[in-house]
Each structure stands twice: as structure tokens, then as C-alpha cells.
Amino acid sequence: MNTPLDDQGGPLSGLRILELGHFIAAPFCTRVLADLGADVIKVEPPGRGDPVRSWGIIPEGETASVWWSVHGRNKRSITADLKKPEGIALVKRLIAEVDAVVENFKPGQLASWGLGPRDMTAVNPDVIVVQVSGYGQTGPGHNRAAFGVIGEAVGGLRHLTGYPPEVSELPPVRTGISIGDSVAGLYGAIGLLAALFEKGKGRGTPGRRIDVALTESILSLLEGCLPEYGATGAVRQPTGSTLPTNAPSNAYPTADGRWFLIAANSNALFRRLCGAMGRPELADDPRYADNPSRVKHAAELDAAISHWTTGLTLDEVAAQVEAADVPCSRIYDIADIAADPQFLDRGMVRRVADPRLGEVLHPGVVPAMTGGPAGGVRWAGPDVGAHTDEVLAELLGMAPDEIDALKKEGVL
Amino acid sequence: MNTPLDDQGGPLSGLRILELGHFIAAPFCTRVLADLGADVIKVEPPGRGDPVRSWGIIPEGETASVWWSVHGRNKRSITADLKKPEGIALVKRLIAEVDAVVENFKPGQLASWGLGPRDMTAVNPDVIVVQVSGYGQTGPGHNRAAFGVIGEAVGGLRHLTGYPPEVSELPPVRTGISIGDSVAGLYGAIGLLAALFEKGKGRGTPGRRIDVALTESILSLLEGCLPEYGATGAVRQPTGSTLPTNAPSNAYPTADGRWFLIAANSNALFRRLCGAMGRPELADDPRYADNPSRVKHAAELDAAISHWTTGLTLDEVAAQVEAADVPCSRIYDIADIAADPQFLDRGMVRRVADPRLGEVLHPGVVPAMTGGPAGGVRWAGPDVGAHTDEVLAELLGMAPDEIDALKKEGVL
Known part of the structure; x- marks a missing residue:
């Protein structure tokens, strides 16, 4: 697994980060940074490593999940037992050699081991510490236990994601991916890079910390919900498959029993949709004259559009709405994504050689950067501790026998 | 509205960004950067400005939405008619004075007006251009029309957010907020800051562009879906209110007709939950011995937990699960958020003076940064063009009579 770093690099090459992360949020933060060229050194417990290595599909005969191939990509994995003083001492020596640390232990956990932010700045005053x-x-409430699902609920997302109680008795839906963790990870990356900008301007202060909460990361995305509540007392309620602020935008049924999304929520788009439907008079109907009117009469409007779509197959609806240049789409599953010409053309579905799994599909690097090195997938998620020897020699100048001794003691 | 910039600033003070944005994605990107101290100059069409100014609740007698108070906060608004050559010329002069441009016009639109990335680097070789x-x-497929709803569906999120067809005949749910736009905006911020890091290292190349697609921003969050499909052909399907990879984690019904979220999806947490339920033997049941086993028997396990929760009120369940230190929560609506002691303590629900609306509730700055200036809410979303005179004088040295002449011509 000791593939050499791609010389082409990325915008973040030269940036070195130590990850004391597990599960999703902190490792996702560092995946994004590593994709853009940062050297991310991930510290894992000896043996089983990050629990995500056992999440999701594990192919017959394998010990680690397929997800790991993406979640751990471009990182160097080293082991250290943080419950042993020698493990802590080693990690401190590494912290002296990096630009930033990203961690997502429960608040206070690292400090209880002598690895809190103050311990980190004691060995490296310039280190930037991201805590998710x-x-x-x-x-x-800072020391309550949490997972992404909880952060999403407390941040207000879960309440809004579902059908109103009068339409469905089922509980609100979980957004089908670990969105709270991912968004927190993205905010962590932004904070880290903002602190680097500040430092580059000569304004960096020792002890710069970025304190990212899942709950707050989600709350920050809630559009006008909070000021609307503050100004009018309105509590936004879930609206199922539609938008609360714009119309028409919904999933419409087709003759072949599928759903097709149409988002004709501007005056110009709506007029074009009416043309495609052969109902140009609707665009002049006062009930649908502008967005506020259409939102008010969304149920009638959706009924009229559904009446049209149910008479056609999905392919027929798609052809007509696309020809009118109105935003629309089938609902893609992962097989649709893997076959999509646009994703393929942009390198967003790429074949990566994984020594463990053979050729695997990976999503490409986001954001796509042009006009210079773009980053990329240098290697797939490595085995636990695959880079321990390399990193300890390179950063700390440790000799092979020193490293072997620590391995025998179970520190690595 | 010409509140002076808060002297305290933030990590990004000294960074100047021109926003050629509208709707959500680009303005959200710059909101995050402005919250952290960047000087964001938003260019709006004279008259009505950004369409979001009319989205959501508009109080009686007001002309702009409450959402705008947050969406436009900390930015300086200037007007320029991009359909007039004089407007384009003016914007080019401003581009010469900024570090970065963030735009989300339809691909090719700005270039057709003589304001493509090449036109921008012609006047400012160092400018970083973020295109969402x-x-x-x-x-x-780059020139197809799209909105967030479409990007979320093509990126694979919509398919995963709903109940399986055998449970509900309703279409997949829309994640209840503009998640595709927001995530794309966050990736735009990361790309912009990554390009600044590169420039700070002396490696910046003229013409650095960040090309953020909504579809790709979502795809990048899909956990192991793509590699799992590539390796095994598995197409991940929606799982309603549960997690597909971990158990138990679900919304459980209570005696008072509400839902309570419990995420006991690790061996230690599960054991503690079993104790709270008075069913310690479940933790030793081979069906529930580890995560893969629990995922396999999730339906039986959820039935056992629901049996317990339906005998108690939500407050009773909450007290017992919290006492066991298992991640759990009610499903917060915005009123719960506004009253939450943790959000209030951390300044995440703050009262902001809005000259238009009076005192309004705003979400705080994410990420929270300590050890130096943290950014903040310097002012609420300004009126269209509130800073035109100030910005044109400050950046371009224009005299009042020059500015007035352009206003009379309808350029501003």
C-alpha cells in the first residue's frame, strides 16, 4: 500500500494533517482535504482500526468494508494505542510536525488522555485544531453522546424531511446518507483552511481551534426557518416531496408507474412547462401568475401537472420537459449514476485500483479545480497501519528497531 | 444600512470576494465566508435584486422575505445591470480589485456577456473564480437547466430518502431544505480557500478555477454506495427512518403519540440501552451480538424497542435513555431549536438588529472558532444596492456625480 504520493499533487500539497478520527465526520473532513492534495496521517487503534472498516458491504473473504476504499483513500494509516502513555507520547511528537489536527472524539476524551488542545499547542504553538x-x-449539553442521526434531528432537519401527519402516519424520514456528519466535516475543512489563510496573512494566533458541532452545522442550513419563527412565530412543517417556498416543484407519477421530478418554479420556466403540456393558458391563469400565487395554489397546480404526466411514460414526459429546457430528472439510483455520461465525462465515476478489492468505482474529487493541479485519487483506503513505519521514519527519524520494539509492546 | 465593518473581524478579514450570485448556492457560499470575516460584495440587478428576496415569508408591509435577513447578512450589496455593456465594464473594474469571484449563472451565461473566467483573468490574473x-x-450535459431539487436527485440522494415501495406508495421525500445548494456552496468555499492556500505557498497559477456541480457535491457524500455497486452490483435502496449499515437506530413511537430517536448502534451503547429497557439479556442474544447481526435482525430488534417505548411517554423514554448515555433525541422543530439551552449558550440562536424587521433571530456562525477573531453577524441582509455608492467610491475612487450618472442611465 505504500504507493508514493502522486507528484502532480493538488492545491493543498504541502499541507500536513494528523487525523485522530473515527466513524464519519472527521474522516470525511480529511478525505476532502486529502483529495485536494493534503498529506493526511490517520491514527488508528492497533488491530481493528476505524470502526467504519466494518460498516456496509464486506465482500466474501475480506475483512474490511468496500466503503473504506473511498473513506480512507489518499490517507496514510498509522497505528497508536491512545490508552497507553507511550502512544500518547508518540502522537505528541507527530503533532509537533504537522500543520493541523482533526479529531472527533467525545468532548473531553482526548484531554483526559493528556491530548487536549492545550497539550497539542504546548508541543506545537502553531497547530490548528479542528474538533468535531x-x-x-x-x-x-456539550458532553451528551451523539451520532449523525441525532445531530440531524436536533439541528431541525429531520422534522422537515417527511410527509405531513395528515398524509402519512410513518415517522419523518432519515435523509438517506450521513448528511450531518458530512456537512460537519465540510465546515471543519472550511475552518481549517480559514485559519491557514489567517496564518498566511501573519495574523495567526497560537491556539487556534475550530469547534464544529453536528447540530449547529445542520441548523446553519435551515434557510429562513429561524428568522421566520423569530419574526412571525411560524414553525415550518414538512412538505413531503414538494418545496415549501416555490412552485411547481414536485415528483409526478407517470403512466409506467414511476416518478419524474419537475422544477418549473420561476415564471419563465412555468410558462415553458405549460407550453410543453399543451396548456399555455395556465401560465396566464391568475392563480399561477407568480411564485407566491403558485405556492398558494400548489395542490391544484400539481393535480394539473400530474394529470398530464400520468398519460405518458417517464421517457415521454422526460423528452418533452427537457425539450422545453425546464429543470427535471428521473430519480437516479447508484446504477444510473455509474452509467451517466455526464458523470463519466467529468471523471466523477472513476475506476481505482484497490490492492484488496481489485478495480473499484470511486467518486471523483469535489470540487473540480482547473488551471493547476487538481488533486485526485492517489490510492484506495489502506490497511490498518500500512504507513506506520514510513511515517515514523520520515517525520520522527525513528529507526526500524525502535519501531519494532513499540510494536512488540502493543503501542503501535 | 452602511454599518461599519466590525473591527474585531474574523479569520477571513482581508479577503475580498465579488459575488455574482443569485438563488441559493453561490450566495450561501459567500454567506459562510462573510460570516468568517470576508468582505463580500454582492452584485444584484437594479430594482428587485436577488430572487430569494421574495422567497418564503414576507411580513405584512415589507417587500423582502425574512430569509433574506440571514441569506444576505454581512454582505455589501451593489447594483449593476449585467445586460448593459457599462454594467459589465464596471464589474470588470471591480474584479481587478478582489481576490475571488463566486458565481452561479447557467454555464456560458457570463461568458456570453463578456464576463467569462478568461475575461476575468484578463483584468486580474490572480483572481480565483468559483463557478457553481x-x-x-x-x-x-453541462448546459442543462438545474435547481437544487434536480441536483439532489441526480446525485443519488433523493432515491435513498424515503420508505421502500412496500412500506409507502408515496414518492421519495425531498430532504426538507435546500441541501444540494448548501453542500455545493460549502464545497465552493473549500475550493476557494484551497486556492488561496496554494497562492500563499507561492504556487498559485493564473486562471485558477473551481468548478462545483450540485450533482457531484451530492454524489461525493454517498458513503460506500458507488464502490459497493462497482464491487458487488448492489444498488442501495431507501430504508425510511432507519440506517442501512447500523442498528439499532430508528424513530420509536411513544405512549403520547410522538416519535423518539434512539441511536444505540455500537456494542457498548446497545448494552446500555438493553439495561435501560430492563432487558439486559438482549445484549447477550446471539442475534444482536454485533453490528452485522443487529442489522440482519433489525426488524425484530426494532419491534422489541418499540414495545418498550410505546408503554412510556416521550419524556419518560427520554429520561431513561439519556440516563444510560445513549445518543437519543426528540425531533426538534424550529421552536424547540429557538428555546434550546445548548444552542442559546453557544450563541447559535442570536438576536440581530435588522433595520427592516426589528430584532430577528439568526443562526450563529459555523464553524465556531476560538483563539482569535471568530467572525460574527455584523449586519442583516441589506437593501438592494445599499452599498453601491460606498463600494464604488472605496474600490474604484468614483465620484458621487459619476455614480449618479450611471444610476440615471439604469446601469446601477
């Missing part, structure tokens, strides 16, 4: 947690590092 | 679009700036 459920509720944040401070406040009366 | 539905499908990206290249490829066979």
Missing part, C-alpha cells in the same frame, strides 16, 4: 462533536465543546 | 452550477462547466 455532536453538540460542540462547550455549553450545558 | 447544476452539472458542472464541461461535459455533454
Whole structure:
């Protein structure tokens, strides 16, 4: 697994980050940064490593999940037992050699091991520390246990994602991916890079910390919900498959029993959709004259559009709505994505050689950067500790027998 | 509205960005950067400005939405008619004075007005250009129209967010907020800051562009879906209110007709939950011995947990699960959020003076940064063109009579 770093690099080459992460949020943060060229050194417990290595599909005869191939890509994995003083001492020596640390232990956990932010700045005053947690590092509820699902619910997303109680008795739906963790990870990356910008301007202060809460990361995305509540007392409610603020935008049934999404929520788009439907008069109907009117009469409008779509197959509807240049789509599953010409053309579905699994499909690097090195997939998620020897020799100048001794003691 | 910039600033103070954005994605990107101290100059069409100004609740007697108070906060608004050559000329002069441009016009639109990335680098070789679009700036499908709803569906999120067809006949749910736009905006911010890091290292190349697609931003979050499909042909399907890879994690019904989320999806957490339920023997049941086993028997396990929760009120369940330190929560609506002691303690629900609306509730700055200036809410979303005179004088040295002449011609 000791593939050499791609010389082409990316915008973040030269940036070195130590990851004390597990599960999703912190490792996702560092995946994004590693994709763009950062050297991410991930510290894992000796033996089983990050629990995500056992999440999702594990092929027959394998010990690690397929997900790991993406989640761990471009990172160097080293082992250290953080429950042993020698493990902590080793990690401190590494912290002295990096630009930033990204961690997502429960608040206070690392400090209890002598690895809190103050311990880190004691060995490296310039180190930037990103701490991702459920509720944040401070406040009366900071030490409650949390996972993404909880952060999404407390941040207000879960309540809004579902059908109103009068339409369905089922509970609100979980957004089908670990969105709270991912968004927190993205905010962590932004904070880290913002602190680097500040440092580059000569304004960096010792002890710069980025305190990312899952709950707050989600709350920050809630559009106008909070100010609307503050100004009018309105509590936004779930609206199922539609938008609460714009119409028409919904999933419409087709003759072949499928759903087709149409988002004709501007005056010009709506007029074009009416043309495609052969109902140009609807665009002049006062009920649908502007967005506020269409939102008010969304149920009638959706009925009229559904009446049209149910008479046609999905392919027929798609052809007509696309010809009118109105935003629309089938609902893609992962097989649709893997076959999509646009994703393929942009390198967003790429074949990566994984020494463990053979050729695997990976999503490409986001964001796509042009006009210079773009980053890329240098290697797939490595085995636990695949880079221990390499990293300890390179960063700390440790000799092979020193490293072997620590392995025998179970520190690595 | 010409509140002076808060002297305290933030990590990004000294960074100047021109926003040629509308709707959600690009303006959300710049909101995050402005919250952290960047000087964001938003260019709006004279008159009505950004369409979001009319989205969502508009209080009686007001002309702009409450959402705008947050969406436009900390930015300086200037007007320029991009359909007039004088407007384009003016914007080019401004581009010469900024570090970066963030735009989300349909691909090719700005270039058709003489304001493509090449036109921008012609006047400012160092400028970093962030372009947010539905499908990206290249490829066979790049010029299709898109909105967030479409990007979320093509990126694979919509398919996964709903109940399986055998459970509900309703279409997949829309994640209840503009998640595709927001995530694309966050990736845009990361790309912009990554390009600044590169420039700070002396490696910046003229013409650095960040090409963010909504579809790709979502695809990048899909956990192991793509590699699992590539390796095994498995197409991940929606799982309603549960997690597909971990158990138990679900919404459980309570005696008072509500839902309570419990995420006991690790061996230790599950054991503690079993204790709270008074069913310690379940933790030793071979069906529930580890995560893969629990996922396999999730339906039986959820039935056992539901049996327990339906005998108690939500408050009773909450007290017992919290006492066991298992991640759990009610499903918060915005009123719960506004009253939550943890959010209040961390300044995540703050009262902001809005000259238009009076005191309004705003979400705080994410990520929270300590050890230096943290950014903040310097002012609420300004009126269209509130800073035109100030910005043109400050950046371009224009005299009041020059500015007035352009206003009379309808350029501003």
C-alpha cells in the first residue's frame, strides 16, 4: 500500500494533517482535504482500526468494508494505542510536525488522555485544531453522546424531511446518507483552511481551534426557518416531496408507474412547462401568475401537472420537459449514476485500483479545480497501519528497531 | 444600512470576494465566508435584486422575505445591470480589485456577456473564480437547466430518502431544505480557500478555477454506495427512518403519540440501552451480538424497542435513555431549536438588529472558532444596492456625480 504520493499533487500539497478520527465526520473532513492534495496521517487503534472498516458491504473473504476504499483513500494509516502513555507520547511528537489536527472524539476524551488542545499547542504553538462533536465543546449539553442521526434531528432537519401527519402516519424520514456528519466535516475543512489563510496573512494566533458541532452545522442550513419563527412565530412543517417556498416543484407519477421530478418554479420556466403540456393558458391563469400565487395554489397546480404526466411514460414526459429546457430528472439510483455520461465525462465515476478489492468505482474529487493541479485519487483506503513505519521514519527519524520494539509492546 | 465593518473581524478579514450570485448556492457560499470575516460584495440587478428576496415569508408591509435577513447578512450589496455593456465594464473594474469571484449563472451565461473566467483573468490574473452550477462547466450535459431539487436527485440522494415501495406508495421525500445548494456552496468555499492556500505557498497559477456541480457535491457524500455497486452490483435502496449499515437506530413511537430517536448502534451503547429497557439479556442474544447481526435482525430488534417505548411517554423514554448515555433525541422543530439551552449558550440562536424587521433571530456562525477573531453577524441582509455608492467610491475612487450618472442611465 505504500504507493508514493502522486507528484502532480493538488492545491493543498504541502499541507500536513494528523487525523485522530473515527466513524464519519472527521474522516470525511480529511478525505476532502486529502483529495485536494493534503498529506493526511490517520491514527488508528492497533488491530481493528476505524470502526467504519466494518460498516456496509464486506465482500466474501475480506475483512474490511468496500466503503473504506473511498473513506480512507489518499490517507496514510498509522497505528497508536491512545490508552497507553507511550502512544500518547508518540502522537505528541507527530503533532509537533504537522500543520493541523482533526479529531472527533467525545468532548473531553482526548484531554483526559493528556491530548487536549492545550497539550497539542504546548508541543506545537502553531497547530490548528479542528474538533468535531455532536453538540460542540462547550455549553450545558456539550458532553451528551451523539451520532449523525441525532445531530440531524436536533439541528431541525429531520422534522422537515417527511410527509405531513395528515398524509402519512410513518415517522419523518432519515435523509438517506450521513448528511450531518458530512456537512460537519465540510465546515471543519472550511475552518481549517480559514485559519491557514489567517496564518498566511501573519495574523495567526497560537491556539487556534475550530469547534464544529453536528447540530449547529445542520441548523446553519435551515434557510429562513429561524428568522421566520423569530419574526412571525411560524414553525415550518414538512412538505413531503414538494418545496415549501416555490412552485411547481414536485415528483409526478407517470403512466409506467414511476416518478419524474419537475422544477418549473420561476415564471419563465412555468410558462415553458405549460407550453410543453399543451396548456399555455395556465401560465396566464391568475392563480399561477407568480411564485407566491403558485405556492398558494400548489395542490391544484400539481393535480394539473400530474394529470398530464400520468398519460405518458417517464421517457415521454422526460423528452418533452427537457425539450422545453425546464429543470427535471428521473430519480437516479447508484446504477444510473455509474452509467451517466455526464458523470463519466467529468471523471466523477472513476475506476481505482484497490490492492484488496481489485478495480473499484470511486467518486471523483469535489470540487473540480482547473488551471493547476487538481488533486485526485492517489490510492484506495489502506490497511490498518500500512504507513506506520514510513511515517515514523520520515517525520520522527525513528529507526526500524525502535519501531519494532513499540510494536512488540502493543503501542503501535 | 452602511454599518461599519466590525473591527474585531474574523479569520477571513482581508479577503475580498465579488459575488455574482443569485438563488441559493453561490450566495450561501459567500454567506459562510462573510460570516468568517470576508468582505463580500454582492452584485444584484437594479430594482428587485436577488430572487430569494421574495422567497418564503414576507411580513405584512415589507417587500423582502425574512430569509433574506440571514441569506444576505454581512454582505455589501451593489447594483449593476449585467445586460448593459457599462454594467459589465464596471464589474470588470471591480474584479481587478478582489481576490475571488463566486458565481452561479447557467454555464456560458457570463461568458456570453463578456464576463467569462478568461475575461476575468484578463483584468486580474490572480483572481480565483468559483463557478457553481447544476452539472458542472464541461461535459455533454453541462448546459442543462438545474435547481437544487434536480441536483439532489441526480446525485443519488433523493432515491435513498424515503420508505421502500412496500412500506409507502408515496414518492421519495425531498430532504426538507435546500441541501444540494448548501453542500455545493460549502464545497465552493473549500475550493476557494484551497486556492488561496496554494497562492500563499507561492504556487498559485493564473486562471485558477473551481468548478462545483450540485450533482457531484451530492454524489461525493454517498458513503460506500458507488464502490459497493462497482464491487458487488448492489444498488442501495431507501430504508425510511432507519440506517442501512447500523442498528439499532430508528424513530420509536411513544405512549403520547410522538416519535423518539434512539441511536444505540455500537456494542457498548446497545448494552446500555438493553439495561435501560430492563432487558439486559438482549445484549447477550446471539442475534444482536454485533453490528452485522443487529442489522440482519433489525426488524425484530426494532419491534422489541418499540414495545418498550410505546408503554412510556416521550419524556419518560427520554429520561431513561439519556440516563444510560445513549445518543437519543426528540425531533426538534424550529421552536424547540429557538428555546434550546445548548444552542442559546453557544450563541447559535442570536438576536440581530435588522433595520427592516426589528430584532430577528439568526443562526450563529459555523464553524465556531476560538483563539482569535471568530467572525460574527455584523449586519442583516441589506437593501438592494445599499452599498453601491460606498463600494464604488472605496474600490474604484468614483465620484458621487459619476455614480449618479450611471444610476440615471439604469446601469446601477
